[in-house]
Amino acid sequence: MCTYDVIKQCADYLLDRTKHRPKIGIICGSGLGGLADQLTETDIFPYQDIPNFPVSTVTKFHAGRMVIGKLSGLEHTSTNRMSTSVSEIPVMCMQGRFHAYEGYPLWKCAMPVRVMKLMGVEKLLITYAAGGLNSKYNAGDIMIIKDHINLQGFAGNPPLQGINDERFGPRFPAMDNAYDRNLRLMAKTVASEMKLDNIIHEGTYIMLGGPSFETVAELKMLHIFGVDAVGMSTVQEVIVARHCNMKVCAFSLITNKCITEYETDDMVNVADVIGIANNRKADMQELVRRIAIAMNE
Numbered sequence: 001m002c003t004y005d006v007i008k009q010c011a012d013y014l015l016d017r018t019k020h021r022p023k024i025g026i027i028c029g030s031g032l033g034g035l036a037d038q039l040t041e042t043d044i045f046p047y048q049d050i051p052n053f054p055v056s057t058v059t060k061f062h063a064g065r066m067v068i069g070k071l072s073g074l075e076h077t078s079t080n081r082m083s084t085s086v087s088e089i090p091v092m093c094m095q096g097r098f099h100a101y102e103g104y105p106l107w108k109c110a111m112p113v114r115v116m117k118l119m120g121v122e123k124l125l126i127t128y129a130a131g132g133l134n135s136k137y138n139a140g141d142i143m144i145i146k147d148h149i150n151l152q153g154f155a156g157n158p159p160l161q162g163i164n165d166e167r168f169g170p171r172f173p174a175m176d177n178a179y180d181r182n183l184r185l186m187a188k189t190v191a192s193e194m195k196l197d198n199i200i201h202e203g204t205y206i207m208l209g210g211p212s213f214e215t216v217a218e219l220k221m222l223h224i225f226g227v228d229a230v231g232m233s234t235v236q237e238v239i240v241a242r243h244c245n246m247k248v249c250a251f252s253l254i255t256n257k258c259i260t261e262y263e264t265d266d267m268v269n270v271a272d273v274i275g276i277a278n279n280r281k282a283d284m285q286e287l288v289r290r291i292a293i294a295m296n297e
């Protein structure tokens, strides 16, 4: 667990090198980093240049850099009318994130969230890829997370393990409404405006350690648990974000239907995961862009 001062050193390094003061942070998942390329007046920081920051090892799919800049676009009012004003808001985007399967402890995977907090970020939008366990989900669908199961925590490996620093948050943070009710409602409204109703879902997500995909027996168990989507990221970032009182909204891009039968030749593979991400990412990025603009008060 790194100390408050180490995190503050990261935040100060970035604050000293950008004029932007974002209130919204965006963590871009596998193949979904394109939104950061839409920012203007950007200050770009490869992770290896940020003191004490971890570096992405899954470089094939993640750029591995922090992009701070302005996100623009027509502000969509809640009454479904397109306003004429073009709003520009400062955001900071992680192009590439850190996973337990890379060998990082969970606190390190979530450390960028604390850096964002010390920079003044108040709301966090997260996108990531996941397998669809709910039989109604199809590859290319989008799931808004309603709740998660912290399997690592169950196994005695929580992201908040170790000494608690009250400057971030309480020793025992509550996790009800971890996925902010109002932001979820906003996300559903925006998805409807984008005519995405038939591919948008809201469900329960579980993060597994990976990097191997799940066995049929594991998926049957998780289905009994009421899990709708499975992945290998995101839960530690959300827990750390809620610990320091950020509001959170997270979206899974469903990259494959989980295989829950023994008698099939189908296999989950990374190429499918990235391929589907490429096909749907424009919608995902537009959804996140509109929500970021809408929630920036």
Ligand SMILES: Cc1cc2[nH]c(=O)nc(N)n2n1
Pocket: 030, 129, 130, 131, 132, 208, 210, 213, 214, 230, 231, 232, 255, 256, 257, 258, 259, 268, 273
């Ligand atoms: C990114 C990603 C995609 C999938 N698909 C799956 O079936 N199981 C997973 N754990 N993941 N994770």
